[in-house]
Amino acid sequence: MFVDYATPGLSITRIRFNGYNLSLIVRHPLDVGTKVSIFGEINRTVSALFCIFVKSLNVNNQNMMISETIKYIGVDDTDLDLFESQYVIPNGVSYNSYLIVDEKVAIMDSVDSRKQEEWFVNLERELCGRTPDYLVVQHMEPDHAGSIAAVVEKYPQMKIVASAKAVQMLSNFFSKVDFSGRTISVKEGDTLSLGAHTLQFAMAPMVHWPEAMVTYDMLDKVIFSADAFGKFGALAHEEEWADEARRYYINICGKYGPSVQTLLKKLSNFDIACICPLHGPVLKKNLGYYISLYNTWSLYEPESEGVFIAYASIYGGTAAAAYKLQEMLEAKDEKCVVADLSRYDMSEAVANAFKYGKLVVAAASYDGGVFPVMHDFLHHLQIKGLRNRRVGIVENGSWAPVAGRVMRSMLEQMKQMEIAEPMVTIYSRMKDEDLPNIEALANAMAE
Ligand SMILES: Cc1cc2nc3c(=O)[nH]c(=O)nc-3n(C[C@H](O)[C@H](O)[C@H](O)COP(=O)(O)O)c2cc1C
């Protein structure tokens, strides 16, 4: 009997099974394929035996095991061009999914359909021949719910456990699947016993969709936190957490600070040893650090002192004024980060506006308005709910500068924005007579 088997993180590609003789053909871990092909009949016993062998090799990635009975079965996606069709993910992203193996077996969320096949490999490996009783759906967004139809079809006896809103959404996404009699709606505080594990559900509306919920495992003190505490970046790519978690949070959940605050208050009632988010690493240590950053971000408080100077310049005149302002601010010991919005990643710029306590927007006038990339930036800040910042404005124009008026009016629509005076107006190119005005703005920003 031959069994071909390849899965991420595993290096076995072939098992030869001749009577009692079991031999493994191993290939280089970096050469791991993502397809499973099983040739020939494989019975339950061999499958279980195979499972034991695979596990005994201890080649699973570090996140594979959350506890003795909670396993990581998620997948990395490193070939997606843009997450949600707008966010660059230079280091990929992970779609996390977990399996709780108890008297009953529960899958915690599925994955984006792009990686469904790999996910099934991970799922079946950890199932070790068992069948899942429940699929807990914490969030219906396709990056997590995309494989629901396939898994429901594969395990017809399995029930979907989700909030009432999520249950409603199921047929919007999967109109051809008959979910009748296959769903269990849960509400705040409801519990589900799996045997030794008891799951308790807490609703998390608008973190990041209205149907979202989180799940607390009372046995292992694990919180399955849905999108909360997630970050961009594949698990295979190890990096510091905060930058990509901030970019993820601000751009994806930024608008919903009050909802995140409500969730954080609920979480404070749980004794949490481990956070299992739907993206990024499982968090087991220093949980206070992550929770405190989430608290800062969701309160719209600056995380760091400093001035974020974002400019939008066609020919370089506005850029020169922005760099002059940076020089003056740095002379006053203000930390500055400068971004050319035409070339800087928009989601990073938005995250920086949230990160720093002060913001300067500098832009050329354009067709009776503001240069489009600045309009876009301010629109992003508006919809993500940025508030409570001191903001300086620099405008440029060759005949009728209007960029400043447009930027001011967009800023005035945001909450608690303090506009620093004076606004600086440049005509085409910065001249010596503009310097006192720029210096005055630097003084106002440094106050
Ligand atoms: C398509 C287009 C539209 C423009 N519209 C205006 C305008 O409405 N008012 C104005 O004063 N200048 C307008 N300008 C001129 C620029 O705002 C002006 O040259 C400015 O100095 C450019 O700054 P920069 O060197 O930072 O690119 C426009 C330029 C372009 C290319």
Ligand SMILES: [Fe+2]
């Ligand atoms: Fe989401």
Ligand SMILES: [Fe+2]
């Ligand atoms: Fe997500």
